[in-house]
Amino acid sequence: MKIVKYPTQSEWAALLARPAMDTTSLFGTVQGVLNDIRSRGDEAVKEYELKFDKVELTSLQVTADEIAEAETMVSSELKSAILTAMKNIETFHASQRFEGKLVVTMNGVTCWQKAVAIEKVGLYVPGGTAPLFSTVLMLAVPARIAGCSEIVLCTPPNREGKIHPAILFAAKSAGVSKVFKIGGIQAIGSMAYGTESVPKTYKIFGPGNQYVTAAKQLVSLKDVAIDMPAGPSEVQVIADATANPAFVASDFLSQAEHGADSQSILVTCDESVVEPVLAEIEAQLSVLPRRELAEKSLNHSKIIVVKDWDEVVRLTNQYAPEHLIIETENYRELSGQIINAGSVFMGHYTPESAGDYASGTNHTLPTNGYATAYSGVNLDSFIKKITFQEITAEGLKQLGPVIETMAAAELLDAHKNAVTVRLKTL
Incomplete structure (x- = not known):
């Protein structure tokens, strides 16, 4: 470990540098896997599970029987801890609910916002060196509170094709709709494009290794939203x-x-x-x-x-x-x-x-x-806000000339005309 005493401000940037993580070098490999999953679906996913996770799967989705079995394998002490944590996560995130209000910007002109849940979200929970059931709670609980209608979770299985029981217990408790035995790039591709088994989602959340990070970066270019850049x-x-x-x-x-x-x-x-x-x-x-x-x-x-x-x-x-x-x-x-x-x-x-x-x-x-620019995951991460506005005839009389002047100055005559034709009827 390095000990640095009284560095000058000019030294701070180098001193605070993170361990290098350049995922761009992986883009060629990762894009090839993503393209294969997009074109061949479940068949490709199963092949990559065998290649990367060393497990041969006949079915990708975790069954109700497997979830029930997992619940019997989690100790009562751990169940109690998970449920207590979940309650606290629910309490904190429920307090973040958006309350829209009507705003009269001028007489006859009313604007407002409505918060709407993202319908389908994908959650990725790494396997790796530890079963991160806490990440299940952190992602699934706010998704449920937001009102997401489909919450899909992918996590890598072990070599026997099993998911850690605590992950499955947390997923059931938190309200996950479907759980799939898929890890790495293939999990991100499945949730981004959809396969015969895995629904396509609109936004993907969750941490992962450099391959998962690269996959999230690539699919976010045009196919699906992601929570944030990760390192x-x-x-x-x-x-x-x-x-x-x-x-x-x-x-x-x-x-x-x-x-x-x-x-x-x-x-x-x-x-x-x-x-x-x-x-x-x-x-x-x-x-x-x-x-x-x-x-x-x-x-x-x-x-x-x-x-x-x-x-x-x-x-x-x-x-x-x-x-x-x-x-x-x-x-x-x-x-x-x-x-x-x-x-x-x-x-x-x-x-x-x-x-x-x-x-x-x-x-x-x-x-x-x-x-410096991003928040952590919160209730708003699972919500989009739609704006609404309503203008009365009296409101358009006041605001219309302003719109006409601005549209004409930008040489957008059709924009101006959309106001003018209405004003003529008044």
């Missing part, structure tokens, strides 16, 4: 002398164990924080089951010491972290100055894992600096 997961921790080094180290490592390309950064203006945190990281790392993975992540993680709180804030807003944890005495003051972050965790007793699982906020967040 490796990341956390930034801000700490001062009041922070517990064990807490800071645990936050560092909880991010590092996501994957070898994850990144953790500690920023402080108090040098006394550094050594105790390093010692705790080493101590906790030594007993982690996923130590090897975390160690790779720590190779491009950093501890940065800056001059003062002003530099802490400016560096943070430049980095625009996916997760930001503020473990300082003045955390409320600092949080008020943050303008670029996916999700902020305030105070000494708010670990990132709370948001990852059960506090109610969403863990599908912008990475790779996209927090």
